[in-house]
Amino acid sequence: MTIEDLRQAQARIRPHIRRTPVLTSTLLDRETGARLFFKCENFQKVGAFKSRGACNAVFSLTDAEAKPGVATHSSGNHAAALARAAALRGIAAHIVMPQNSPKPKQAAVAGYGGRIVLCEPTLAARERTCESVMAATGATLIHPYNDERIIAGQGTAAIELLEEVPDLDIVIAPVGGGGLLSGTALAVKALRPGARVLGAEPAQADDAAESMQAGRIVSKPANTIADGLRTMLGDRTFAILKDNVDGIATVSEEGIVSAMRRLWEIMKIVVEPSGAVPFGVVREHPDLFAGKRVGIILSGGNVDLDALPWMSR
Amino acid sequence: MTIEDLRQAQARIRPHIRRTPVLTSTLLDRETGARLFFKCENFQKVGAFKSRGACNAVFSLTDAEAKPGVATHSSGNHAAALARAAALRGIAAHIVMPQNSPKPKQAAVAGYGGRIVLCEPTLAARERTCESVMAATGATLIHPYNDERIIAGQGTAAIELLEEVPDLDIVIAPVGGGGLLSGTALAVKALRPGARVLGAEPAQADDAAESMQAGRIVSKPANTIADGLRTMLGDRTFAILKDNVDGIATVSEEGIVSAMRRLWEIMKIVVEPSGAVPFGVVREHPDLFAGKRVGIILSGGNVDLDALPWMSR
Numbered sequence: 092m093t094i095e096d097l098r099q100a101q102a103r104i105r106p107h108i109r110r111t112p113v114l115t116s117t118l119l120d121r122e123t124g125a126r127l128f129f130k131c132e133n134f135q136k137v138g139a140f141k142s143r144g145a146c147n148a149v150f151s152l153t154d155a156e157a158k159p160g161v162a163t164h165s166s167g168n169h170a171a172a173l174a175r176a177a178a179l180r181g182i183a184a185h186i187v188m189p190q191n192s193p194k195p196k197q198a199a200v201a202g203y204g205g206r207i208v209l210c211e212p213t214l215a216a217r218e219r220t221c222e223s224v225m226a227a228t229g230a231t232l233i234h235p236y237n238d239e240r241i242i243a244g245q246g247t248a249a250i251e252l253l254e255e256v257p258d259l260d261i262v263i264a265p266v267g268g269g270g271l272l273s274g275t276a277l278a279v280k281a282l283r284p285g286a287r288v289l290g291a292e293p294a295q296a297d298d299a300a301e302s303m304q305a306g307r308i309v310s311k312p313a314n315t316i317a318d319g320l321r322t323m324l325g326d327r328t329f330a331i332l333k334d335n336v337d338g339i340a341t342v343s344e345e346g347i348v349s350a351m352r353r354l355w356e357i358m359k360i361v362v363e364p365s366g367a368v369p370f371g372v373v374r375e376h377p378d379l380f381a382g383k384r385v386g387i388i389l390s391g392g393n394v395d396l397d398a399l400p401w402m403s404r
Numbered sequence: 405m406t407i408e409d410l411r412q413a414q415a416r417i418r419p420h421i422r423r424t425p426v427l428t429s430t431l432l433d434r435e436t437g438a439r440l441f442f443k444c445e446n447f448q449k450v451g452a453f454k455s456r457g458a459c460n461a462v463f464s465l466t467d468a469e470a471k472p473g474v475a476t477h478s479s480g481n482h483a484a485a486l487a488r489a490a491a492l493r494g495i496a497a498h499i500v501m502p503q504n505s506p507k508p509k510q511a512a513v514a515g516y517g518g519r520i521v522l523c524e525p526t527l528a529a530r531e532r533t534c535e536s537v538m539a540a541t542g543a544t545l546i547h548p549y550n551d552e553r554i555i556a557g558q559g560t561a562a563i564e565l566l567e568e569v570p571d572l573d574i575v576i577a578p579v580g581g582g583g584l585l586s587g588t589a590l591a592v593k594a595l596r597p598g599a600r601v602l603g604a605e606p607a608q609a610d611d612a613a614e615s616m617q618a619g620r621i622v623s624k625p626a627n628t629i630a631d632g633l634r635t636m637l638g639d640r641t642f643a644i645l646k647d648n649v650d651g652i653a654t655v656s657e658e659g660i661v662s663a664m665r666r667l668w669e670i671m672k673i674v675v676e677p678s679g680a681v682p683f684g685v686v687r688e689h690p691d692l693f694a695g696k697r698v699g700i701i702l703s704g705g706n707v708d709l710d711a712l713p714w715m716s717r
Contacts, residue, residue, distance in 0.1 A: 133672045359446045359674040359705035392672035
């Protein structure tokens, strides 16, 4: 994959997504000792960057491929994004979701006209259920991250960020399955080769950090509030991360919640736990960022307002 | 007062405030049947439009006037805004606050270097305490709303809104003391004379609606979650409202909370109860807004995240 794939994605999805703002805060700059530029994908359509990849994948299909619809398994935001993209193209979306996925995310999928198929909350159950749905319908699988069309779409957020703030020293994005981070890395290494690209993940779901160290994809139990980052890497995303990412840094669970709350309080924006993970990393590793111009991808803003993490702590 | 006063305010405060974005939502447009343009003063410095008026007032003072500092009584956001503006000019700010004002608002004032003087939560106690502080220090009173410098500053939000979206049919802003609404009305009637200007207030604090009907300033008990709108009109703001505002519409307490929550959920922005009042009015009076292009001033975003209104309901 090259920057050309991302450029094509950018042109393809432009009518269907929002160009999100880049926000700054003098107070958070002072608190962190860095100059922070927040790319607000929480304001993206369906409330997450996932709209980018989903639109790119759906609008890449030929008419014949598109006709039977699309299918996927997802912990949430990709599901809503794919349902919306399919509706825009006028085709069906079959969405396999774990039973324990947050209610607002299920409601969002249904609201966009997606057909939800619930399954056990394991990767194996998701994949098995998805395969039987595809067999029954002829739908095309749009994997949440291990798909070049998805990776190219997700990378367009970093392109926009660099268009607005070209002289960044570091770009940091959360890493779960690696779709956003691999797309981000492809964009940054092409457009701003001198900048470092960092992944951010929960310390209690640090499979990406271990995978990078081991040189192979590691799977391990994930126990984190950042529900979007509980997945493991795919072979396509891992191959890109190996060559293009400068490091993965982790943050504690307390650090995620406190970063999320600080963003709400000071920036006045609603960010979901997964979206707050990079800012949490910046706060827990100030030495990595001091004096730098740091682009932070705030990946999404879909939360259950009845179950905010600081309520129960 | 004329639009020229607002233009001068705009030039004077430009270095000290943020040009806030105007956000839209296709989903909320669909839900309300109107086309809504949200002017996000919750992203303003100190989290509220109050920074505009406070900066205009403080930077209007001569050096001799400025030297002994400024003083005010305020339910919150004006207090923080004045403390910040005074700090920018390098002078003292003496802030009289009711004892029951939200802790985050007190912390904000202290954080900007304001000197807080607590008093009983009545208008009479506030004014008395403020006068004794002024007598002791020689500070200049910067009233939260009944002051032409404040009114001119608050009106600059509507100027920016109309610069970005010139063809509005209606502009709606919350009304407490009337500083924001009177400034908004002056801006809209000068720049877009065909547009209607509406005030929005809680049904349980509808003194502005009664005052407009009675033709004189009415004071009545206010019992609303919208803590920024519990104040009564002043003679200067009332005189402007009488001539320039087309009506005041009200919203129930349930409507305020539900509007606030919907803004958080769908727009992914943090808005305080007072700031959600105009959107609450739009939702409770759809007939007034159907098919119209409506500018909504989201006045602020300072809330106590430990005490969200839907938690206790």
